[in-house]
Amino acid sequence: xFNIPDNGKKRVVIVGGGFAGLQAAERLKKSDFQVVLxxxxxxxQFPPLIYQIATAGLNPNSISxxxxxxxEKRRDSYFRLAELRAVFPEEKYIQTSxxxxxxxxxxxxxxxxxxxxxxxxxxxxxxxxxxxxxxxxLRNALLSxxxxxxxxxxxxxxxxxxxVVIVGGGxxxxxxxxAIAEMRRYVLPRDYPDLDAAKMHIYLVDGGTRLLNAMSQxxxxxxxxxxxxFNVEVMLGELVTGYKDRTVYLSSGRTIPSLTFIWVGGVQGxxxxxxPAQCTGPGxxxxxxxxHQVRGVKDIFAIGDVALMDGDLNYKKGxxxxxxxAIQQAHNLAHNLIAKxxxxxxxxxAYKDLGSMATIGRNRAVADINALHVTGIVAWFLWMAVHLRxxxxxxxxxxxxxxxxxxxxxxDRSNRMIITAKLPRVLVERRMRELRTHxxxxxxxxxxxxxxxxxIKLEAAAEEQISGGKPAAPAQDKx
Numbered sequence: 001x002f003n004i005p006d007n008g009k010k011r012v013v014i015v016g017g018g019f020a021g022l023q024a025a026e027r028l029k030k031s032d033f034q035v036v037l038x039x040x041x042x043x044x045q046f047p048p049l050i051y052q053i054a055t056a057g058l059n060p061n062s063i064s065x066x067x068x069x070x071x072e073k074r075r076d077s078y079f080r081l082a083e084l085r086a087v088f089p090e091e092k093y094i095q096t097s098x099x100x101x102x103x104x105x106x107x108x109x110x111x112x113x114x115x116x117x118x119x120x121x122x123x124x125x126x127x128x129x130x131x132x133x134x135x136x137x138l139r140n141a142l143l144s145x146x147x148x149x150x151x152x153x154x155x156x157x158x159x160x161x162x163x164v165v166i167v168g169g170g171x172x173x174x175x176x177x178x179a180i181a182e183m184r185r186y187v188l189p190r191d192y193p194d195l196d197a198a199k200m201h202i203y204l205v206d207g208g209t210r211l212l213n214a215m216s217q218x219x220x221x222x223x224x225x226x227x228x229x230f231n232v233e234v235m236l237g238e239l240v241t242g243y244k245d246r247t248v249y250l251s252s253g254r255t256i257p258s259l260t261f262i263w264v265g266g267v268q269g270x271x272x273x274x275x276p277a278q279c280t281g282p283g284x285x286x287x288x289x290x291x292h293q294v295r296g297v298k299d300i301f302a303i304g305d306v307a308l309m310d311g312d313l314n315y316k317k318g319x320x321x322x323x324x325x326a327i328q329q330a331h332n333l334a335h336n337l338i339a340k341x342x343x344x345x346x347x348x349x350a351y352k353d354l355g356s357m358a359t360i361g362r363n364r365a366v367a368d369i370n371a372l373h374v375t376g377i378v379a380w381f382l383w384m385a386v387h388l389r390x391x392x393x394x395x396x397x398x399x400x401x402x403x404x405x406x407x408x409x410x411x412d413r414s415n416r417m418i419i420t421a422k423l424p425r426v427l428v429e430r431r432m433r434e435l436r437t438h439x440x441x442x443x444x445x446x447x448x449x450x451x452x453x454x455x456i457k458l459e460a461a462a463e464e465q466i467s468g469g470k471p472a473a474p475a476q477d478k479x
Contacts, residue, residue: 001099002036004078009034012337013094013103015084017044017067020304020326021109025070025077027334032341033105034076038096040083042067045132048323048387049400051172053135055179056143056187056413060132062399065392084110085439087274089297095274095440105299105337108272108286109330112305112321115268115283125243126263129172136419138262142180143418145259146192156257162200163258165248167240168265169206170213171358174223176262177204178360181230186411202232203256205248206265207239212366214320215356219366222375226360240265267321269306281308285318290348292333303329309349319351323390328352357383362408 004011010033014021017039028035046063053060067079082096093102114128127138142164149161166177181202188197204211204227210220211227211234227234239251248256269285279295281287285308287295292307294300304326308318319325329349336346355369357379365380367373374382384404391397407413423431 002080002082002101004034004036004080004101007034007076009076010104010341011036011102012105012107013038013101014107014109015039015094016108016110016304016306017041017079018047018109018111018304018326019323020111020307020330021107022067022070023327023330024107024109024303024334027331028337029074029077031334031338033337034078036078036080036101036103037067037071038080038082038084038101039067040081040097042079042081044070044392046391047130048390050129050132050135051176051179053132053415054129054138054142054176055183056139056415057179057407058400058403059415060136062396062403063391064132065396070392085273087272087300089274089276089300092299095438097434097438099438100440103299105301107333108294108300108302108306109304109326110270110272110306112267112269112285114263115266116263117266119242122240122243122263126167126261128263129176130267139415140418140420141260142183143416146188146195147418150192150194159199160246160257160259162195163256164200164202164260164262165256165258166202166204166262166264167206168263169204169208169211169234169236170264171356172264173204173206174211174227174358174360176264177202177227177232178230178364181227181232182361183413185230187413187416190412191416202230203235203258204232205235205238205240205250207237209236211236212358215358215366216368216373218373218375219356219358219368222366223358223360226364229364230361267305269308272306275300282317283308291336291346292329292349301333303333312349312351315351322356324354325351357386359383 012028012033012035014024014035014037017037021037022044025035025037043064043066049058049063052058053063071077071079080098082098084094084096086095093100094106114130116123127141128134129138145161149158152158152161164180166173184197184200184202188195188200211223212220224234240248241251242249243261246257246259248258248261268283271284272286276296279286279297286302286306288302288307288309290309290311292301292303294302305321307329328351332347332349339346355367357365357367359365359380363377363380365383366375367379367382388397388401391400
């Protein structure tokens, strides 16, 4: 149960606490609405720096901030830890993992997930990097592979452990490639003197003709040059056709043995069961008009990565799935909701591109700011300043600054622990119980979209953790 009082105020429910959802909650804090934010995590994470968690550059706490800390001392603002299961537009409520919640206005800001383009084989084997948890998993994999490379019995196995294949030539792919290359250059010789760092090969694979396709040609060329300076093998015009038996298969016929297969090759909107079929567009994003209203339904809005705005001639395929559009959309929607209640004028959304940037390692970055194209150390300091300013919390800003400063002057990274969380039994059982309950009266279509197979997999994994490694039979019915 949500246990939220009905005080007569109109309720705005926000699903997702990323850049869009959090900014919407921020802008509505002094309004006359009751605001309820729900998210499957109890913290906001800062996606632009997630790759630095994966490469031991930052502590995960430094780029995460608890929602309750953000919302404390705010009148009529609530946070609930829950997962969206379905939307019921006619009845104006949502079904979540902890029960039903009615709304007057619903804001869908539930973001995007990794897109494996329908390949179950790749989805089951590749390592995505969209969340802090996934970045921690990747960090553990990298460090564990270094440890095992010291003790393995054959050169073939050692090469599988040391080879790193990254799929995706956008900002995430370029940045993680540069960061892992820095690990090879500075960390391996220091921590693993018995390993030959020259045997560690890093491959960056992309199907396009250039890196950073959304940025200028100058930025693309500079990124390619910087990666080659780090001895990263960049493979353009190549597609990954499969991954099996510890081997990446490419469209050219080439194969690369690797146990570190990182997939940052694209994203797609998170599904929202219950919305009419006409609401969903390409990339599983939700069609909205210039006022963020979801197509064909009343009082439901979508912002951020999950939103696909129709009618913007400058962005016919939708706005970039980045922080800037998400924040600007949140500000505009919050203004419109407040204006609507007060009888004021609502404004159509107009995206203002403030520029793009990416870093490829120490003193190496690229930045496009309007007609200005900057590369090298100037772009690197600009990148650091922009991201440091955007991190929530003074403590987090100082922690990141200290880690960056320490790393810059010592060429060392202090977060190289292999940490694997083990959930207490009570939490595993609670998770299983929530998976089986609170499904409500889902329609057949919504129930199918809720992905029962995934529920069964999670239940089996939870049972295995409780039973100490012996999988139990998965539940067949939802209560």
